[in-house]
Amino acid sequence: MNPIYSRRRRKDILIRGLCFGAAAFGVTWLALILITLFYNGLAGLNLDLFVADTPPPGSTEGGLRNAIVGSLIMTVIGVGIGAPLGLFAGTYLAEYGRNDKLTSVIRFINDILLSAPSIIIGLFIYGAVVVPMRGFSAIAGSLALAVIVIPVVLRTTEDMLLLVPNALREAASALGLPRSLVIKRIAYRAARSGLITGVLLATARVAGETAPLLFTALSNQFFSLGLNKTMANLPVTINNFVQSPYAYWKQLAWSGALLITLTVLALNIGARILSAERTAK
Amino acid sequence: MAVQSDVIDDAGPYDRAKALSAFKLGDVTFYWITRLSAISVLLILGGIILSLIVGAFPAMKEYGFAFLWTQRWAPSADPPVLGALGPMYGTLVTSFIAMLIAIPVGLGIAIFLTELCPQWLRRPIGMAIELLAGIPSIIYGMWGFFVLGPFLANTFQPFMIKIFDGVPVLGAIFAGPPSYLSLFNAALILAIMVLPFITSISVDVFKTVPPVLKEAAYGVGCTTWEVVRSVVIPYTRVGIIGGVMLALGRALGETMAVSFIIGNSFRISSSIFAPGTTISAAIASEFAESDGLHQSGLILLGLLLFVLTFFVLAGARLMLMRLEKKAGN
Numbered sequence: 001m002n003p004i005y006s007r008r009r010r011k012d013i014l015i016r017g018l019c020f021g022a023a024a025f026g027v028t029w030l031a032l033i034l035i036t037l038f039y040n041g042l043a044g045l046n047l048d049l050f051v052a053d054t055p056p057p058g059s060t061e062g063g064l065r066n067a068i069v070g071s072l073i074m075t076v077i078g079v080g081i082g083a084p085l086g087l088f089a090g091t092y093l094a095e096y097g098r099n100d101k102l103t104s105v106i107r108f109i110n111d112i113l114l115s116a117p118s119i120i121i122g123l124f125i126y127g128a129v130v131v132p133m134r135g136f137s138a139i140a141g142s143l144a145l146a147v148i149v150i151p152v153v154l155r156t157t158e159d160m161l162l163l164v165p166n167a168l169r170e171a172a173s174a175l176g177l178p179r180s181l182v183i184k185r186i187a188y189r190a191a192r193s194g195l196i197t198g199v200l201l202a203t204a205r206v207a208g209e210t211a212p213l214l215f216t217a218l219s220n221q222f223f224s225l226g227l228n229k230t231m232a233n234l235p236v237t238i239n240n241f242v243q244s245p246y247a248y249w250k251q252l253a254w255s256g257a258l259l260i261t262l263t264v265l266a267l268n269i270g271a272r273i274l275s276a277e278r279t280a281k
Numbered sequence: 282m283a284v285q286s287d288v289i290d291d292a293g294p295y296d297r298a299k300a301l302s303a304f305k306l307g308d309v310t311f312y313w314i315t316r317l318s319a320i321s322v323l324l325i326l327g328g329i330i331l332s333l334i335v336g337a338f339p340a341m342k343e344y345g346f347a348f349l350w351t352q353r354w355a356p357s358a359d360p361p362v363l364g365a366l367g368p369m370y371g372t373l374v375t376s377f378i379a380m381l382i383a384i385p386v387g388l389g390i391a392i393f394l395t396e397l398c399p400q401w402l403r404r405p406i407g408m409a410i411e412l413l414a415g416i417p418s419i420i421y422g423m424w425g426f427f428v429l430g431p432f433l434a435n436t437f438q439p440f441m442i443k444i445f446d447g448v449p450v451l452g453a454i455f456a457g458p459p460s461y462l463s464l465f466n467a468a469l470i471l472a473i474m475v476l477p478f479i480t481s482i483s484v485d486v487f488k489t490v491p492p493v494l495k496e497a498a499y500g501v502g503c504t505t506w507e508v509v510r511s512v513v514i515p516y517t518r519v520g521i522i523g524g525v526m527l528a529l530g531r532a533l534g535e536t537m538a539v540s541f542i543i544g545n546s547f548r549i550s551s552s553i554f555a556p557g558t559t560i561s562a563a564i565a566s567e568f569a570e571s572d573g574l575h576q577s578g579l580i581l582l583g584l585l586l587f588v589l590t591f592f593v594l595a596g597a598r599l600m601l602m603r604l605e606k607k608a609g610n
Contacts (some may be wrong), residue, residue: 012504016397022389023398026480027409029473033416040427088318096312099320110322112594113426116587117534119561120329123568123583126465127332147325154322178304180311208417211536211561215569222367235419235537242423242541257420272408 018238034261036164041258044251049259054221054237060248064256066223066232070138071207074217074233077142078206082149083199090157095183098155107158114151121147122212130216136229141217145206152205156198197271204267208260210235234260333587335385343574348581354547356567356575362579365585367547369555371464372586375539376532378468378553379475383532384525386472387479392509394480395487407484413476421538425470430461430542433469438554456552462544465553467562470538475528482524486517486604519607523600530594534586536561560586 048063055062089106098105125144130136164187172182188195213219219236220229234256241253340348344363351364394407438459445455449476460466498508514521544556545566560582568579 008504008507014505015506015509019389019393019397022386023393023406026390026413026476027406029476030413030416032407032546033420037420074518085318085321088315089322092315092319092339096315102319106319106322108595108598109326111598112591113326115530115594116329117536117561117590119534119536119564120333120583120587120590123315123336123564123580124325124329126568127336127580128328133609142377150322150325178308180308181304183311202413208419210417210419211565214565218569235417238419238423239537241428245521253423257423260417261420262418264415265412268412 015181026142037254037258037261040251040254045258046256049252049255053223054232054252055248056221057244057246057249061198062248062252064234064237064252064259067234067237067256067260069221069225070217070219070222070231071234073227074138074142074145074213074231075203077139077227078145079149079199079203081142082146082201083153086150086153086198086202087157087195090154091161093184094158094161095179095187110151110154113147114155117165117211117213118148118209119211122214122216125212125216133228135228136216136218136230137228138217139227141213141231141233142227144212144216145209148206148209148212149202152202153198156201157191157195160194160198161187163194164190193274193277197275200267200271200274204264204271206269207264208235210239214239301518329587331426333580333584337577339574340577340581344578344581348578352547352549353445354563356571356578361574361578363575365560365582367549368558368560368563368582369585370549371543371587372533372561374553374557374561375464375468375471375543375559376529378465379471379532380525380529381480382469382472383475383528387476387528388483388521390476390480391483391487392513394484396505396509396513410477410480414481415472417537418474418535419537421470421474422541425466425538426461426541429470430466433463433466434459434461438463438465442554453551454553456550457554460544460556462542462556463554464543464557467539467543467557468553468557470542471532471535474535474538475532478528478531479524482527482601483517483521486520486524487513489520489604490516517604519600520604523597523604526593526597526600530590530597533593534561534590536565540565 047067048061050063050068051065052061052063053066054064089110093103093107121144125140125147129140129143132138168186168190169182173179177185193226213233213236217230217233217236218230219240221232224231238253238256238260241249241256244250298517335459340363343360344351348363348365349369350366351362352366353362353364355362390410394403398406439457440456442457442459444452486598494512494516495508498512499570503511539559540562543558543562545558545562546556547558547563552556568576571579
C-alpha cells in the first residue's frame with residue numbers, strides 16, 4: 001500500500017480512537033459520580049431523613065426535615081419572583097422590542113448574567129438586602145435565587161417566542177385582537193411547553209445552588225418558617241456537614257446530596273422530554 | 282374561542298367604546314410590565330456593580346493598587362494586611378489547567394458526536410454529557426473531597442512527582458508531597474464541570490457547517506480527521522473560541538466545587554500539587570465570619586472576579602454573535 005496513504009489512515013484511526021476515548025472519559029465521570037452518590041447516599045435514605053430535624057454534633061439520630069423544607073420554601077419563593085420577571089422581560093425582547101437597540105443591550109447583559117459567578121450574586125444580595133435588614137434571612141436567600149432564575153427564564157422565553165410563526169400573530173391581529181392579547185392568548189399558548197421547560201431548567205439550576213446562600217440565608221439547626229430569620233437549607237447544610245468530623249453528619253450529607261442530585265436530574269430530564277415532544281410535533 | 286375575551290364580556294355587548302378603551306388600557310399596562318421587567322435586567326447589573334464598589338471602597342482606600350501584588354493575607358493582624366495575589370494566582374492557574382484538560386476532551390467528544398458516533402448512540406451520550414452540566418457544583422465539590430482527592434493523592438500525584446523528580450522547571454511544577462487538597466485536584470474537577478459547555482457549543486457550531494463542504498472534502502479522498510481539521514474546525518473557529526471563553530468564564534467563578542478541595546492556603550507555591558485558594562473559595566470560606574476591613578477586602582476580591590469574568594464572558598458573547606451573523610440569523 002502507498003506509504004502516504006497508510007500514514008494518513010493510521011493518523012485518522014488514532015484520532016478517531018482519541019475522540020472515542022474522550023467520549024468514554026466524559027461518560028465515565030457521570031457514571032462514577034452517580035455510583036458513589038448512590039452507594040453512599042442510599043444507606044441513609046429512610047423515613048427519618050424526612051421527618052426528623054438535623055441532629056446536634058455527635059448525635060447519631062436525626063434527619064434533614066428542616067433543611068428540606070427550608071430549601072423548598074426558598075426555591076419556591078425564588079422561582080415565584082424570578083420566573084414571572086424573566087417571562088415578562090423575555091416577552092418584551094421577543095414581542096415588542098425585536099428591532100430595538102435596548103433589546104440587543106439587554107440580551108447581551110442577560111447572557112453575561114446567565115454565566116456570572118453565583119457567589120457574586122450572593123455578595124450583591126448581601127450588600128443590597130442583608131446589610132440594610134441588619135441580618136441574614138430566608139428572604140435574602142430567596143432573592144439571591146430569584147436573581148439567578150431571571151436570566152435563565154428570560155433566555156428560554158425569548159428563544160421560544162421567536163420560534164412562534166409570525167403568521168399566527170398576524171392572523172390574530174387581523175381579527176382585531178389587541179397586541180397584549182395576541183401575546184397572551186396566541187404566542188404564549190403556542191410556546192407553552194417551551195416556556196415551562198425554561199422554568200423547569202431554572203428551578204433545576206437554583207435547587208442545588210449553594211454559594212449565593214452561604215451569606216444570605218446562612219443556615220441553622222432548627223425547624224423555622226420565618227422569612228426574616230436565617231433558614232436551614234439543604235446545600236449549606238451539606239456544605240457544613242461534609243467538613244465536620246462526625247461520621248453521622250457525613251452520612252446525612254451524602255443522603256442530602258443524593259436527594260438534591262436526583263431532584264435536579266429529574267427536573268432536567270423532565271424539561272428535556274417536554275422540549276423533545278415539542279420538536280417532534 | 283380565543284377571540285372572546287373577558288374584557289368584552291365585562292364591558293357588556295353594546296358598549297364598543299368602553300371595550301376598546303379597556304383593550305387599550307390592558308395593552309398599555311402589559312407593555313409597561315414587560316418593558317420594566319426587561320429593564321430590571323439592567324438594574325440588576327447596575328446593582329451588582331454598585332453594591333460591590335460600595336462594599337469594596339474601604340479596602341480600596343486602605344490598600345490601593347498594592348492590593349493586587351501583596352501576597353500576605355492576615356485578616357486578624359492589627360491592622361489587617363490583605364493582598365489578592367494568592368487568590369488571583371490560584372484562580373488563574375486552576376482555570377488554565379482546567380481549560381488545558383477540558384478543551385481537547387470537549388472538542389474530542391464533539392467530534393465524536395457529530396462525525397463518528399452511530400445515530401442510536403448519539404442521543405444517550407449527548408444527554409449524559411449535558412446531565413454533567415446539570416449536577417450542582419456542591420456535589421462535585423463533595424465528590425472531589427471524599428473520592429477524587431484521596432484517589433489522586435495515592436496514585437496520580439506520586440506517579441507524576443516521581444517521573445519529573447530532578448527535571449528542571451517541570452520538577453518544580455510537579456513537586457511533592459502529594460496532597461488531598463491541591464490546585465491540581467481543583468483544576469481537574471473544574472475541567473469535568475466545564476466539559477459540557479465546550480462540548481454542547483462545539484456540537485452546535487459543528488452542525489452549522491454546510492454538508493456540501495464536508496462532502497466535497499470526503500469526495501476528494503480526505504479522511505475523517507482531515508475533514509475535521511481542514512474544513513470543520515476552520516469554518517467554526519470563532520464559535521469554538523466563543524464556547525471556550527464561556528467555559529473559562531464559568532471556571533473562573535466556580536465556587537463550591539473548588540472550595541472543598543483547594544485547601545484554602547493563601548501562600549503561592551510553584552507546585553500544582555500544593556494547596557492554594559481561589560477568589561471565590563476565599564470568599565465562600567471567610568465571608569460569613571468576616572467584618573470591617575476584612576469583609577471589605579473580600580468584597581474587593583469579588584469585584585476583581587466580577588470584572589475578570591465580565592470581560593471574558595463579554596468576549597465570548599461577541600465571538601458567538603459574530604458567528605450567528607455569519608450563519609445569517
